[in-house]
Amino acid sequence: MIEVVDIHKRYRGRSVLNGASFTVEKGQITCLIGINGAGKSTILKAIMGLTPLKSGTIRIDGQPMDKNLYESIAFIPDHLTMPPGMKLSEGLRFMQDFYQSWNANRAEELMKFFSLDQTERIGNLSRGTAAKFNLVLGLAQDTEYVLMDEPFSGIDMFSRGLIAEVFSSHLIEDRGVLLTTHEIGEVEHLIDRALLMKDGAICRDFQCEQIRSEEGKSIVDVMREVYQA
Amino acid sequence: MKMNESWTDVTFNGRDPVYLQVVRHFKEQLATGRLEAGQIIPSRRELGAMLKINPNTAQKAYKEMEEQKLIVTEGNSPSRITLDDNLLRSIRSELISDAVDAFVVSVRKIDVPVEELLDIVKQKYLESNETERQVQEGGDQA
Amino acid sequence: MNRYLKLVHMEVDRFKYILAGLMSLTLICQFGAVIWWTKSAVSNRESGAWNNGGSMAYSLNPSHNGNLSFTEVISNTQFLFMIPILISIGVLAIYVFLIWYRDWFGRNTFIYRLLTLPIARRHIYFAKLTAILLFIFGLVSFQLALIPVEKLIFNLIVPSDMRDPSYISNSIYANPALGMLIPWHFDSFLVYYVIGIIAVLVIFAAILIERSYGRLGILYAILYLGISAFLLLFPMVGLGLDNLNGYLYPNEIFAIELVMCVAVMAVSVWLGCRLISKKITV
Secondary structure, three states, X not given: XXXXXXXXXXXXXXXXXXXXXXXXXXXXXXXXXXXXXXXXXXXXXXXOOXXXXXXXXXXXXXXXXXXXXXXXXXXXXXXOOOOOOOEHHHHHHHHHHHOOOEOHHHHHHHHHHXXXXXXXXXXXXXXXXXXXXXXXXXXXXXXXXXXXXXXXXXXXXXXXXXXXXXXXXXXXXXXXXXXXXXXXXHHOOOOXXXXXXEOOEEEEEEEHHHHHHHHOOOHHHHHHHHHOO | OHHHHHHHOOOOOOOOOHHHHHHHHHHHHHHOOOOOOOOEOOOHHHHHXXXXXXXXXXXXXXXXXXXXXXXXXXXXXXXXXXXXXXXXXXHHHHHHHHXXXXXXXXXXXXXOOHHHHHHHHHHHHHXXXXXXXXXXXXXXXX | OHHHHHHHHHHHHHHHHHHHHHHHHHHHHHHHHHHHXXXXXXXXXXOOOOOOOXXXXXXXOOOOOOOEEHHHHHXXXXXXXXHXXXXXXXXXXXXXXXXXXXXXXXXXXXXXXXXXXOOXXXXXXXXXXXXXXXXXXXXXXXXXXXXXXXXXXXXXXXXXXXXXXXXXXXXXXXXXHHHHHOOOOHHHHHHHHHHHHHHHHHHHHHHXXXXXXXXXXXXXXXXXXXXXXXXXXXXXXXXXXXXXXXXXXXXXXXXXXXXXXXXXXXXXXXXXXXXXXXXXXX
């Protein structure tokens, strides 16, 4: 379980995170929802130790973030983070060299699933293809948790469908997935749990199917309540 | 394969619990004959992948269908649709009943006598059948 | 250790084309200069222009008997020799900054990937440092290796009866730029290269400060550069090294300078490692 407890962060004089707290359980797909600049990406980066926090704690299975935990938690940022001069095959090789949790078979499987050409250079990829390769780099690791930042942003419709398929396949099963998105339409029926962010904190935290059963509301309905109040 | 055609064409609305929508979808497939009694259905994982839903949701749908005795799982073999005729008939009635309920609710707002209503329904229904038949014939000729 | 080496390999690999380019440039300029000047000098002598006392007046370091020596060649090709050296120094100086900044700017911020590798973050710092050092010493070694080959080329062009012998060591110092790269005295060597390394360490620390502190980062970084420069220069300049009646003995001033160097180095390395481990932000 990833526990985020009362985190605070200021950036350029503004309070980006103001006491956000939540947990991410394994075997569930959790989604952070919020308007642009709400701090969703910042939370993911804070969990990964890519940006420091003013206060608050983040624990992963009870431990604070540590270099070895990078083997258990994969981060897929909203853009591809590999040098443009590298070929795709070299990128895979790089990951294999550094991560014990790297699963080369799954990497091959995913490369085929997304129809990616290993000899292509990273700098030459289109946005959609880069997003797919980004997913490969994150999902081919045998981690317990996967963090995804805006996996659908700027992707064409057909690629989105392909990416959405990944969520329903065995690749996600048993893992704790935390993603952020604007494209709530793509994930409305895929996620287990929604966390709505407002003013730097989590203001609604619910299980989606429960809200549908008990209140007959979709996630978008709840969002309307929260953001247009 | 006929089954694949039916599975990939599901769109989910956001307001009803997804797992219940899956169950309803199964029932619809049964009623239209695309799914047959006793037919083997995909495993939870495969279902999730085919329908593009969360594996947890597929799991829940399975559980619900098992509870409603819509599917039967024996030991480790793959699940299959029930062979119970009574149940299958009652599903058909249930679907018709649900559709009619929805229709009645929406048409009640308009104050129309029942006989006139039934005439219109019959007319529309026959028209719709005719259109579909023409589409099929047109398709055959093309 | 293994992972540190992998990172070093990656850093070197990313720069290999530029490195090869610099080496090629050096080779082409210097070989070209040697060949061109030597050939024209030889043909001058052969055509008898030398005996007419005319055209060789422009040569530096000529032998008095009309023969050619390698030293003379080096003296007369200084400009062409220096160009690739200066370019290499310029490129490396820029890369001391770029080796970090290239990972932040541009479409693919590789720093995200580096910071989330399952390794101690100080390895990233040391890998980049090692790479820079390898580039510096690699280029210097390459230059050193070129000189005997240049002498060989000279020997091939000039017939033996026209040649004057010269020691390679003398030849090298006929070109001031080469003389600085490959200093004769060990302490000069130490001074140039150690100062260079300290500069790299201070710059690395300043870069990491800039990257850790948002908008104010650049100010803090410049402040750090200023303070380090002051601490390093003050003993030599401010304590009256040039003043015969100064308060401190020269040896004492040197000792203070040494302490300053060690202190600035140690603080820069410590600061660099600490910032990248705890304070850095993408």
